[in-house]
Amino acid sequence: MEHNGFLLEQKTLEGDLNSDTSHKNSVDFLMNWFRKRSIFVLAYGTGCGAIEMPPTFTSRYDAERLGIRGAATPRQADVIIVSGYCSYKTLRRIIRTYEQMSNPKYILALGSCTVNGGMYWDSYNTIKKLEDYLPVDMYVNGCMPRPESILEGFIALQKEIGEGKASSWKKYEENYEFYRKNQEAILGKKVEPSYDADWYLYDGGL
Amino acid sequence: MFNEIKQRFATDDVEVKRNDLYKVRIKYSRLFELMHMLRDEYDYKTLNAITCTDWIEEGHFALTYMLTTEDRKYTFMIQTMINREDAQAKTLSHEYKQAQIMERDLHEMYGIDFPGNENLKELSLESWVHTPPLRREFDTLEFVTNHLIFREGREDNVDTKAETKRLRAEKKAQKSKDEEVKDGK
Numbered sequence: 001m002e003h004n005g006f007l008l009e010q011k012t013l014e015g016d017l018n019s020d021t022s023h024k025n026s027v028d029f030l031m032n033w034f035r036k037r038s039i040f041v042l043a044y045g046t047g048c049g050a051i052e053m054p055p056t057f058t059s060r061y062d063a064e065r066l067g068i069r070g071a072a073t074p075r076q077a078d079v080i081i082v083s084g085y086c087s088y089k090t091l092r093r094i095i096r097t098y099e100q101m102s103n104p105k106y107i108l109a110l111g112s113c114t115v116n117g118g119m120y121w122d123s124y125n126t127i128k129k130l131e132d133y134l135p136v137d138m139y140v141n142g143c144m145p146r147p148e149s150i151l152e153g154f155i156a157l158q159k160e161i162g163e164g165k166a167s168s169w170k171k172y173e174e175n176y177e178f179y180r181k182n183q184e185a186i187l188g189k190k191v192e193p194s195y196d197a198d199w200y201l202y203d204g205g206l
Numbered sequence: 207m208f209n210e211i212k213q214r215f216a217t218d219d220v221e222v223k224r225n226d227l228y229k230v231r232i233k234y235s236r237l238f239e240l241m242h243m244l245r246d247e248y249d250y251k252t253l254n255a256i257t258c259t260d261w262i263e264e265g266h267f268a269l270t271y272m273l274t275t276e277d278r279k280y281t282f283m284i285q286t287m288i289n290r291e292d293a294q295a296k297t298l299s300h301e302y303k304q305a306q307i308m309e310r311d312l313h314e315m316y317g318i319d320f321p322g323n324e325n326l327k328e329l330s331l332e333s334w335v336h337t338p339p340l341r342r343e344f345d346t347l348e349f350v351t352n353h354l355i356f357r358e359g360r361e362d363n364v365d366t367k368a369e370t371k372r373l374r375a376e377k378k379a380q381k382s383k384d385e386e387v388k389d390g391k
Contacts, residue, residue, distance in 0.1 A: 089332050116357040124339055124349050125331070129357050186353060188333050 036158040037067040042077035047084025049110040056147040074100040085113035092193040106137040132182045135168035229283040237286045249275045253302040262342040297322035315340040
């Protein structure tokens with residue numbers, strides 16, 4: 001059957017996904033297949049790029065047809081999107097959120113700011129290379145990347161998951177000292193943000 | 207109003223910036239007197255903003271207080287200079303509630319102290335221990351180079367300007383060559 005329009009796009013996108021056969025055994029294959037086809041993305045926008053996420057997940061681009069959908073809390077999520085520039089203050093929250101997520105977990109970094117600082121390359125308050133502080137599975141460059149690019153980034157991630165190559169959480173566990181050292185270098189000894197709401201009640205509000 | 211200000215505060219530095227925007231420069235010691243006068247006699251009841259400019263060469267900060275009338279029609283800018291070293295200004299947070307957060311911001315970004323303000327904790331930065339970032343002696347590029355790791359360029363990284371120039375020259379040469387061939391025919 002010949003496809004055109006929407007169906008053609010879907011076929012092109014998924015073409016890469018179905019072709020892979022490099023698995024060790026059928027259990028691995030099945031596990032990876034389940035994982036790649038049900039990606040729960042944490043609904044957490046960390047920068048300007050978060051504006052591209054709603055169209056990606058809603059009807060216009062409809063990421064759910066590829067098995068990608070939102071998750072409400074870090075404990076339920078598989079993927080965290082670091083969308084755009086990442087200031088020190090945000091980095092603290094991202095680290096805490098990432099460490100709360102359960103394995104397997106992946107990081108999708110969006111926009112040129114996460115790659116090399118982008119237009120904030122000489123800003124005193126944003127990091128330049130995300131992979132120094134957290135393990136990144138997939139970079140999607142652009143400023144900002146369109147939903148199409150985000151979808152392609154997801155497909156590439158799904159492909160790596162299907163092949164069993166995406167294992168950044170293992171990397172984080174194995175090289176924790178390296179990441180922690182880098183985090184402490186810019187955030188100080190206390191990396192985690194404080195939890196309490198005292199700042200609002202007793203600190204004079206905002 | 208202008209004459210009264212000129213006489214009472216011995217200043218000639220009154221400017222009409224726009225038909226609804228006035229500006230005056232006065233000494234810091236007379237600042238609050240002028241603000242009270244404008245508030246009580248001329249209805250400038252709202253404090254819109256406190257802004258700061260860093261004049262590093264002259265060695266002072268210029269603080270600008272913007273006051274607006276109750277009917278929101280007129281704005282008065284009062285500019286005053288304070289010393290740049292151990293910069294200090296009296297707080298306005300007891301008279302204008304909104305001044306509290308403005309002063310907190312100035313304290314964070316310029317290191318100006320406002321004795322009497324109850325809360326001068328960090329506002330948008332977190333555990334910042336270096337020079338306040340908006341002071342002009344703070345060298346952003348130097349700070350970034352010392353504290354953060356840049357990504358190295360790609361191996362095939364080329365200087366874009368030189369490369370564009372080279373490509374253009376190549377294209378031009380090719381074009382003239384083509385034209386010569388054409389003319390030859």
